[in-house]
Amino acid sequence: MGEQWWRDAVIYQIYPRSWADSDGDGIGDLPGITARLPHLADLGVDAVWLSPFYTSPQHDAGYDVADYRDVDPLFGDLAAFDALTARAHDLGLRVIVDIVPNHSSSEHPWFQAALVAEPGSPERARYIFREGRDGGDLPPNNWQSLFGGPAWTRVTEPDGSLGQWYLHLFDTSQPDFDWTNAEVRSELEDVLRFWLDRGVDGFRIDVAHGLVKADGLPDSEYDQWSEPTGLAPMWDQPGVHDIYRNWRRITDSYAVEDQDADRILCAEAWVLPAGALARYVREDELHQSFNFEYLMTPWLADDQRRTITHSLAQAEAVGAPQTWVLSNHDVVRHASRLGYPQQPGLHRVDGIGADDPQPDAEVGLRRARAATAVMLALPGSAYLFQGEELGLPEATRLPDEARQDPTFARTEGASKGRDGCRVPVPWEADAPSYGFGPGEHPWLPQPPEYETLAADQQRGVPGSTLELYRTLLALRRALRLGRGTLTWLDGFPDTVLAFTVTSRAGQVTVLANLGEVPVPLPEGATVLASSQPVDPGAQLGTDASVWLTL
Structure with missing residues (x-):
């Protein structure tokens, strides 16, 4: 087989609603993506990952799938998808698509059939329907939805009576599949083959740790973000690994002998500790x-x-490459997240509203650039989220009436949700919606600071965040850093990250100053790239990173 491209790939996430709008309806679409793909080829990434574009009522921005084998008219059609894939491949970009196997939309034909079927029927067996407690009036257990409120909703039976409850770890419009059901397993495997036959290069698996629930669906003593995750009965159950062994056999069957043509599977698995997460990437998974x-x-x-x-x-x-990621469509952008005072420990930052304490934009961007320079040097594969190469901050002052994330509604505003990281990308400062599309009003309003961060304001400008990303990605590829080995260096202050990465193509020394005192660069060092301006023989300022040869 080939070199296994995925071991050091840089993969760029596109959120289709917010990348580029070709028809002026305010929502991004597949033709818009296709038109902007040269930006990614120029940036220097290896693959693009598309968040869901499937037929969906869009209660959760497409993560509620009603038809796994078609494109929602919002985004185009199958011909538009085929054109996108062909253009990406022509540009040397691989295409990864989202697969959402934990749940479907409540408008999926299977769930609609379940609602009119009897308890105990084959139609209901595809989902997790259960009788309630205390005569049916209370949910079957104490599980809570990640979007707020109970994880169970009671249905009205065909005869008009109140009946069973169905499980939805997310919105009520996203009923969980029952993965003990052979028909469910067969259906999702066939969905994989459908898209592989259309030429996709892999799948990002949504909620990969949630497909299998503990036997008997016992009450949980832990909340959804418990550590270790495996103690919560809705997460990280051993049965998920059998599913992924089957999926791996499917993707392996599409590899091409003597070509670097592996089709890959990547898990979105919020699993702690790291040893439990490593089980997902064993050799046969x-x-x-x-x-x-x-x-x-x-x-x-x-x-x-x-x-x-x-x-x-x-x-x-386990013989797997590590992946590195700083932002995605579910978390506060790191250019804003890092603009707050930093505290020890792991932190999942919730959405930010206009009335919340605001991040320091200057500090946040400086740290984000430095953190990216560290991340892109690390051995393994890296994921980028659309717009981070422009230094986009979170849209922290969205008016509440503009918010569309179901998390905001289900928590009655207690959680601001994820809209702030999903605001459409600015391409051209002087164009309507900053070049996102021909219309003036995108589906989420763009903050005014996006004007100066538009791609056309940064392209070719020395020191811009866009050019920093291009430089780092080009060096990373040339030096094969993703295939390298990391060695920590002594002799630097404790507030400095100092390491070398050595590959068969060369070696780079990385210094990142996370302290408040400037740090002198080693004598004789040659600066290859830096997150902030620095001259040879000068000092590395606070919240700055540099790549050197010694």
Whole structure:
């Protein structure tokens, strides 16, 4: 087989609603993505990952799938998808699509059939329907939805009486499949084959740790973000691994002998500790799993050093590459998240509203650039979220009436939700909706600071965040850093991350100053790239990173 491209790939996440709008309806679409793909080829990434574009009522921005084998008219059609895939491949970009196997939309034909079927019927057996407690009036157990409120909703039976309850770990419009059901397993495996036959290069698996629930659905003594995750009966149950062994056999069957043509599987699994997460990427299971421990690690030298060391060790133990990620469509953008005072420990930052304490934008961007320079040097694969190469901050002052994340509604505003990281990308400062589309009003309003951060304001401008990303990605590829080995360096203050990464193509020394005191660069060092301006022989300022040759 080939070199296994995924072991050091840089994969760029596109949130289709917010990337580029070709028809002016305010919502991004597949033709818009296709038109902007040269940006990614120029940026220097290896693959694009598309968040869901399937037929959906859009109660959760497409993560409520009503038809797994078609494109929602909001985004285009199958012909538009095929054109996107062909254009990406022409540009040397691989295409990864989301698969949402934990739940469907309540408008999926299977669930609609379940609602009119009898308790105990084959139609209901595809989902998790149960009788309630206390004569049926109370939910079957105490599980809570991640979007707020109970994880159970009671249905009205065909005869008009109140009846069974169905499980939804997310919104009421997202009923969980029962993965003990052979028909469910067969259906989702066939969905994989459908998209593989259309030429996709892999799948990102939504809620990969949630498919199997503990036998008997016992009450939970832990909340949804418990540590270790396996103690919560709705997460990280052993049965998920059999599912992924079957999926791996499917994707392996599409590999091409003597070509670097592996089709890959990457898990979204919020699983702690790292050793439990490593089980998902054993040799016969998934290729990658997101390293959320790294994402949640604060910008503190001891915490960063500990997480990086631990993450690399856990991946090496199972022969897998580690993945690194700082932002995605579910978390506050790191250019804003890092703009708050940093505290030890792992932190999942919730959405930010206009009335919340605001991050320091200047500090946040400086730290984000430095953190990215660290991340892109690390051995393994890296994931980028759309717009981070522009230094986009979270949209923290969205008016409540503009918010569309079901989390906001289900918690009655207690959680601001994830809309702030999903605001449409600015391409051109002087165009309607900053070049997102021909219309003036995108589906979420863009903050005014996006004007100066638009791609056309940064392209070719030395020192811009866009050019920093291009430089780092080009060096990363040339030096094969993703295939390298990390060695920590002594002789630097405790507030400095200092390491080398050595590959067969060369070596780079990385210094990141997380302290408040400037640090002198080693004598004779040559600066390859830096997150802030620095001259050879000068000092590295606070919240700055540099790549050197010695």
